[in-house]
Amino acid sequence: MGSVKINNLTKEFNDVKALKDINLDIQEGEFFALLGPSGCGKTTTMRCIAGFENPTMGEILIGDKKVKDIPANKRNCGMVFQSYALFPHFNVFENVAYSLNIKELNNSNVFSKLGIYARLLNRKFGKPPKHIEEKVMEILDYVELTPYVNRLTSELSGGQQQRVALARALVMEPAVLLMDEPLSNLDQKLRHSMRNTIRRIQQDLGITTIFVTHDQEEAMSMADRVAVMDHGEVIQIGTPTDIYSHPKSSFIANFVGTSNVLKGKVIKRDTNETTVQGNGFTLRSIANPKKEEVDMIIRPEHIQVFLMDTDVSNEFNNTMNGKILVSTYLGSIVRYDIQVNDYTLVADATYSSGANILKEGTPVKLVIDSERVLLI
Numbered sequence: 001m002g003s004v005k006i007n008n009l010t011k012e013f014n015d016v017k018a019l020k021d022i023n024l025d026i027q028e029g030e031f032f033a034l035l036g037p038s039g040c041g042k043t044t045t046m047r048c049i050a051g052f053e054n055p056t057m058g059e060i061l062i063g064d065k066k067v068k069d070i071p072a073n074k075r076n077c078g079m080v081f082q083s084y085a086l087f088p089h090f091n092v093f094e095n096v097a098y099s100l101n102i103k104e105l106n107n108s109n110v111f112s113k114l115g116i117y118a119r120l121l122n123r124k125f126g127k128p129p130k131h132i133e134e135k136v137m138e139i140l141d142y143v144e145l146t147p148y149v150n151r152l153t154s155e156l157s158g159g160q161q162q163r164v165a166l167a168r169a170l171v172m173e174p175a176v177l178l179m180d181e182p183l184s185n186l187d188q189k190l191r192h193s194m195r196n197t198i199r200r201i202q203q204d205l206g207i208t209t210i211f212v213t214h215d216q217e218e219a220m221s222m223a224d225r226v227a228v229m230d231h232g233e234v235i236q237i238g239t240p241t242d243i244y245s246h247p248k249s250s251f252i253a254n255f256v257g258t259s260n261v262l263k264g265k266v267i268k269r270d271t272n273e274t275t276v277q278g279n280g281f282t283l284r285s286i287a288n289p290k291k292e293e294v295d296m297i298i299r300p301e302h303i304q305v306f307l308m309d310t311d312v313s314n315e316f317n318n319t320m321n322g323k324i325l326v327s328t329y330l331g332s333i334v335r336y337d338i339q340v341n342d343y344t345l346v347a348d349a350t351y352s353s354g355a356n357i358l359k360e361g362t363p364v365k366l367v368i369d370s371e372r373v374l375l376i
């Protein structure tokens with residue numbers, strides 16, 4: 001059983017409150033991301049689950065077992081770290097086989113123990129038993145490392161080392177796989193392909209996976225659900241689309257994707273619409289906030305950019321006038337920084353080849369659908 005339940009978890013390091021009353025309910029087979037800025041408590045949460053830290057308060061259950069009195073090596077959690085933590089003097093096979101050998105060692109009699117010790121210390125002293133060899137080769141094939149089986153891990157690329165680390169965790173068939181910023185040391189392109197590899201393996205094996213990252217794109221593209229953390233607290237839990245479309249705060253809206261945040265005050269409430277006025281603009285939204293002072297959140301892709309003389313009248317639309325400050329071509333989109341009164345708004349326009357990119361200084365009309373203005 002690989003579900004993980006965390007009830008009222010608090011962790012203090014002297015006067016630092018690293019975790020404040022965390023509650024999480026992670027389903028068996030789920031890919032769950034802990035997302036948040038540096039120092040928000042992601043790693044501490046992970047280390048409490050793994051058994052490397054003792055909670056100050058609260059309880060953790062893996063499956064239906066409370067793990068308080070279960071040591072780290074008996075919790076059936078596999079761990080993959082940012083730093084890989086491989087043995088540089090062992091080859092790929094030996095790194096992956098290591099934990100299986102140790103398990104064998106713990107379960108064997110004194111004579112077999114001597115043989116296993118000798119083999120671990122010096123590879124000339126015999127081959128591993130067939131069942132270990134088969135299991136290791138199977139998992140190496142799975143992570144596409146068969147050609148590198150005899151290479152020292154110090155002779156592998158970062159992506160290959162990370163796959164060894166993954167294989168080493170998976171070979172133990174853990175109930176829960178814990179991954180702490182596993183892709184941070186890889187370059188952009190490799191990170192992208194490793195995301196797909198990890199997701200594919202996780203889905204094939206159906207293994208409950210908890211993935212720590214400060215990279216929102218990573219969390220959003222890989223996880224079934226995401227917990228956003230800040231200052232030791234979980235501030236929102238949801239599917240990536242939930243969190244992106246309905247962020248609970250401006251902090252989350254900014255952390256998960258890019259957002260334009262405008263401060264304003266409600267000046268009119270109609271049945272289907274709220275009108276909000278800020279410094280130099282008035283916008284309508286279909287949201288019905290409880291508060292009067294609100295943050296208006298507008299995603300860059302929800303601002304349409306037109307040349308000033310375009311007719312864009314539509315009863316659901318908000319319009320604003322502005323001027324292009326910067327145009328950045330990003331391949332499939334063009335990102336415009338646009339001056340509107342005292343604000344700089346960011347708008348993303350899809351780019352198709354041959355289209356004109358608006359130049360710096362161009363006067364523009366911005367259109368924002370009232371359905372797309374969130375009020376928080």
Ligand code: ATP
Binds near residue numbers: 036041
């Ligand atoms: P990062 O993304 O930078 O790794 P994080 O979100 O994983 O950060 P944690 O490593 O969990 O954050 O740290 C949470 C808080 O607890 C931080 O303020 C950190 O300084 C503090 N902390 C973590 N470990 C210890 C420790 N062993 N002793 C004292 N304070 C600690």
